[in-house]
Amino acid sequence: AQSVSQHNHHVILSEAASLELGCNYSYGGTVNLFWYVQYPGQHLQLLLKYFSGDPLVKGIKGFEAEFIKSKFSFNLRKPSVQWSDTAEYFCAVRDTGGFKTIFGAGTRLFVKA
Amino acid sequence: NAGVTQTPKFQVLKTGQSMTLQCAQDMNHEYMSWYRQDPGMGLRLIHYSVGAGITDQGEVPNGYNVSRSTTEDFPLRLLSAAPSQTSVYFCASSRTEDQPQHFGDGTRLSIL
Numbered sequence: 710a711q712s713v714s715q716h717n718h719h720v721i722l723s724e725a726a727s728l729e730l731g732c733n734y735s736y737g738g739t740v741n742l743f744w745y746v747q748y749p750g751q752h753l754q755l756l757l758k759y760f761s762g763d764p765l766v767k768g769i770k771g772f773e774a775e776f777i778k779s780k781f782s783f784n785l786r787k788p789s790v791q792w793s794d795t796a797e798y799f800c801a802v803r804d805t806g807g808f809k810t811i812f813g814a815g816t817r818l819f820v821k822a
Numbered sequence: 823n824a825g826v827t828q829t830p831k832f833q834v835l836k837t838g839q840s841m842t843l844q845c846a847q848d849m850n851h852e853y854m855s856w857y858r859q860d861p862g863m864g865l866r867l868i869h870y871s872v873g874a875g876i877t878d879q880g881e882v883p884n885g886y887n888v889s890r891s892t893t894e895d896f897p898l899r900l901l902s903a904a905p906s907q908t909s910v911y912f913c914a915s916s917r918t919e920d921q922p923q924h925f926g927d928g929t930r931l932s933i934l
Contacts, residue, residue: 713864715864718862741920743922745925751927752912752925752926752927752928753865753912753914753923753925754925755922755923758922760920799864799865801865803920805920807919808853808855808870808872808919809867809870809880810855810867810923811867811881812857812864812865812866813864814862814863814864815862815864
């Protein structure tokens with residue numbers, strides 16, 4: 710069965726620090742990969758996605774993620790975080806042959822001003 | 823364009839009561855899903871639908887029923903509420919199976 714593992718449940722950073730959130734998945738087939746963000750009191754929004762092609766994908770608000778197929782990883786990065794990046798971040802995986810999307814447990818990021 | 827609309831936003835039930843969480847989307851999306859969000863467990867898929875009249879089970883379907891009589895609506899029914907079903911419920915939709923999902927604002931449900 711598919712599963713998604715996010716390495717950190719809570720991350721605390723100061724503004725301007727660099728961010729990397731880990732995501733590993735277990736699935737033997739071809740997958741679509743997503744990062745969603747949930748700001749306090751809001752619903753989930755798509756941050757970025759990977760379907761095929763260049764394994765380095767860029768999303769909104771300066772976020773990017775790199776798909777490393779050999780490591781089954783899809784880590785999220787941002788060179789310099791802002792206080793407004795405080796949110797919960799979810800990695801998600803979907804089998805390209807189906808519709809079921811499996812989410813990781815989420816990582817709560819708190820950025821100190 | 824309202825997107826995905828969930829009602830109610832908050833609900834408190836007693837154990838054994840039944841209720842329906844409503845979800846409606848106005849984007850003509852074929853694919854719709856229900857998730858529950860619990861601390862430390864992320865979002866878990868309850869049921870999903872790939873079009874009107876077609877539904878299937880997700881990871882945690884027990885205790886929940888769904889139906890999809892129209893493209894727009896995808897209600898989630900709790901048959902006999904249990905405290906373990908206390909959670910935040912999100913409905914999501916997407917145009918096709920390979921497009922990202924649009925999420926509603928969620929329903930916070932407490933079962934006493």
